Amino acid sequence: MKIAVLPGDGIGPEIVAEAVKALQALDLRFELETAVVGGAAFEATGHPLPEATLKLAKAADAVLFGAVGDWKYDKLERALRPEQAILGLRKELGLFANFRPAICHAQLTDASSLKPELVAGLDILIIRELTGDIYFGQPRGRRSAPDGHFPGAEEAFDTMRYSRPEIERIAHVAFQAARKRGGRLTSVDKANVLETFQFWKDVVSEVHAQYPDVQLDHLYVDNAAMQLVKAPKQFDVIVTGNMFGDILSDAAAMLTGSIGMLPSASLDADNKGLYEPSHGSAPDIAGKGVANPLATILSAAMMLRFSLNQEEAATRLEAAVQGVLEGGLRTGDIASAGCRVVGTQAMGDAVAARLRAQR
Ligand code: IPM
Numbered sequence: 001m002k003i004a005v006l007p008g009d010g011i012g013p014e015i016v017a018e019a020v021k022a023l024q025a026l027d028l029r030f031e032l033e034t035a036v037v038g039g040a041a042f043e044a045t046g047h048p049l050p051e052a053t054l055k056l057a058k059a060a061d062a063v064l065f066g067a068v069g070d071w072k073y074d075k076l077e078r079a080l081r082p083e084q085a086i087l088g089l090r091k092e093l094g095l096f097a098n099f100r101p102a103i104c105h106a107q108l109t110d111a112s113s114l115k116p117e118l119v120a121g122l123d124i125l126i127i128r129e130l131t132g133d134i135y136f137g138q139p140r141g142r143r144s145a146p147d148g149h150f151p152g153a154e155e156a157f158d159t160m161r162y163s164r165p166e167i168e169r170i171a172h173v174a175f176q177a178a179r180k181r182g183g184r185l186t187s188v189d190k191a192n193v194l195e196t197f198q199f200w201k202d203v204v205s206e207v208h209a210q211y212p213d214v215q216l217d218h219l220y221v222d223n224a225a226m227q228l229v230k231a232p233k234q235f236d237v238i239v240t241g242n243m244f245g246d247i248l249s250d251a252a253a254m255l256t257g258s259i260g261m262l263p264s265a266s267l268d269a270d271n272k273g274l275y276e277p278s279h280g281s282a283p284d285i286a287g288k289g290v291a292n293p294l295a296t297i298l299s300a301a302m303m304l305r306f307s308l309n310q311e312e313a314a315t316r317l318e319a320a321v322q323g324v325l326e327g328g329l330r331t332g333d334i335a336s337a338g339c340r341v342v343g344t345q346a347m348g349d350a351v352a353a354r355l356r357a358q359r
């Protein structure tokens with residue numbers, strides 16, 4: 001099992017190190033190879049996604065990714081900014097299906113900003129289309145000055161676009177995921193205003209004919225945002241476009257107590273994938289050893305399940321995280337009364353120790 005390890009920027013290297021530690025505590029053999037990505041790659045090679053990194057990612061069975069980005073690159077032309085690395089990887093590897101589960105661990109109901117009864121037992125799955133939409137419309141960012149900004153310009157625009165095959169394939173992924181869970185799918189759009197999302201809604205409805213056992217609902221994105229914080233447990237699986245999925249998944253993350261808890265999987269048509277926490281590089285806390293590594297560790301569990309066919313190991317890893325939380329260990333972002341607050345490494349050590357103890 002070949003894994004490309006791309007730590008990236010900010011807290012990326014710290015949290016990825018803990019996920020690697022957890023993987024190594026399993027009784028499995030991995031071939032891990034690390035490469036630079038994002039701002040770190042720009043510093044080393046002049047490009048956020050160097051050819052060698054892309055090649056490594058393409059050759060691997062799965063990619064374990066940390067995070068990219070730092071404010072200090074805001075003055076670079078867009079094509080050289082760290083974010084282009086993750087967008088480029090998604091596009092180049094054809095990772096169109098992004099799974100962002102939002103699960104509220106029983107021990108963390110107090111850490112959520114919502115009332116405990118609203119989030120206790122929460123288990124929803126956001127499926128975000130990841131290689132289309134306004135993120136990849138043309139001519140994206142082509143008109144800015146070399147520093148990526150628009151001095152003296154009168155307008156700027158991005159194009160929102162989806163093709164039928166792009167919507168159909170993510171719809172199939174979503175219906176199949178819903179079928180394996182609670183059998184309910186909510187498609188989120190903005191069909192009342194945008195042509196792109198009227199089309200989205202129509203195509204998802206057409207695909208539904210092949211999944212009569214799944215209950216399909218449609219929701220406008222503004223209403224979906226409201227419902228997510230009003231009564232999040234009403235959802236089972238949500239499927240939506242790239243842009244709305246970006247926004248709604250951050251909102252859903254907070255329901256679970258902290259965005260530091262939310263893993264993600266980005267899959268291609270053959271379940272090859274890239275696994276990353278849903279949060280960013282958090283440059284403000286980078287190097288302080290306080291970041292929560294659990295989103296990355298849980299992403300590694302998703303990697304074991306989806307790309308490496310190691311369901312049993314995935315379950316063990318998730319159980320180890322659960323056990324550590326039950327034992328009262330918390331990073332600062334999920335701290336609550338009566339718990340012991342630890343740093344990034346101690347949290348990773350605790351997960352690894354549990355895995356070793358089970359062996
Ligand atoms: C995410 C991030 C990325 C996105 C950024 C870093 C480009 O916010 O994965 O949600 O917008 O997709």
Ligand code: MG
Binds near residue numbers: 246247250278
């Ligand atoms: Mg985001």
